[in-house]
Amino acid sequence: MNAESLKRAAAERAAALVANGMRLGLGTGSTAAHFVAALGERVRGGLNVVGVPTSEATRGQAEREGIRLTTLDETPELDLTVDGADEIDGSLRLIKGGGGALLREKIVAAASRRMVVIADGSKRVERLGRFPLPIEVVPFGLEATRRAIARALDRNGSRGDLRLRSAANGGPFATDGGHFILDAHLGRIDAPEALAAALATIPGVVEHGLFLGLATGAILATDDGLIEVGAV
Numbered sequence: 233m234n235a236e237s238l239k240r241a242a243a244e245r246a247a248a249l250v251a252n253g254m255r256l257g258l259g260t261g262s263t264a265a266h267f268v269a270a271l272g273e274r275v276r277g278g279l280n281v282v283g284v285p286t287s288e289a290t291r292g293q294a295e296r297e298g299i300r301l302t303t304l305d306e307t308p309e310l311d312l313t314v315d316g317a318d319e320i321d322g323s324l325r326l327i328k329g330g331g332g333a334l335l336r337e338k339i340v341a342a343a344s345r346r347m348v349v350i351a352d353g354s355k356r357v358e359r360l361g362r363f364p365l366p367i368e369v370v371p372f373g374l375e376a377t378r379r380a381i382a383r384a385l386d387r388n389g390s391r392g393d394l395r396l397r398s399a400a401n402g403g404p405f406a407t408d409g410g411h412f413i414l415d416a417h418l419g420r421i422d423a424p425e426a427l428a429a430a431l432a433t434i435p436g437v438v439e440h441g442l443f444l445g446l447a448t449g450a451i452l453a454t455d456d457g458l459i460e461v462g463a464v
């Protein structure tokens with residue numbers, strides 16, 4: 233199967249987890265888009281759910297699919313979030329944010345009782361860090377924040393380039409919240425919890441793409457079938 237068919241298979245399995253009346257977090261990215269499409273089909277078949285989108289892109293898709301949307305202000309507690317990931321390790325720790333939606337994705341995941349990750353099997357890793365870690369920062373004070381992050385990485389034993397993410401027009405990529413992203417090319421992250429704690433103390437860092445203790449289950453699609461990890 234090609235990567236799109238694998239992503240669709242994981243997404244369709246996740247769509248089958250959705251029950252009538254559920255309050256959902258709707259993830260962002262190409263795998264989550266397959267889930268939103270599969271959910272839309274079930275909604276048109278009579279399923280009654282509400283969803284909180286994790287990005288403007290997902291909002292647009294969900295609206296086109298006819299999925300009823302809400303906000304975390306109206307619906308602060310969600311039953312289930314389904315989202316993709318850039319990397320997932322054996323303890324359900326994730327790197328997310330390759331699509332730039334990490335801030336809303338993390339807020340929505342944290343507001344959910346369950347978070348099920350959907351991905352093709354290539355996202356499964358022994359150790360996090362080959363995928364560049366996205367760190368969302370406010371534009372004000374960018375260089376000072378970049379240096380503070382570099383020092384924190386150094387202290388954590390995680391050396392690597394910090395690259396400002398670019399948009400298609402060559403300027404800095406801006407998130408839905410108007411922030412920039414520094415991608416940390418680390419190669420490996422030996423102590424994700426310590427790194428997450430260090431990044432969280434830096435003024436100017438809005439959020440980072442380490443999702444620790446948030447995913448409760450995962451559906452990984454491989455050529456040999458679906459692998460379920462944790463509680464699905």
Ligand code: A5P
Binds near residue numbers: 259
């Ligand atoms: C979006 O910001 C990301 O966290 C995505 O969930 C992640 O990049 C996975 O995307 P794909 O499903 O497109 O690989």
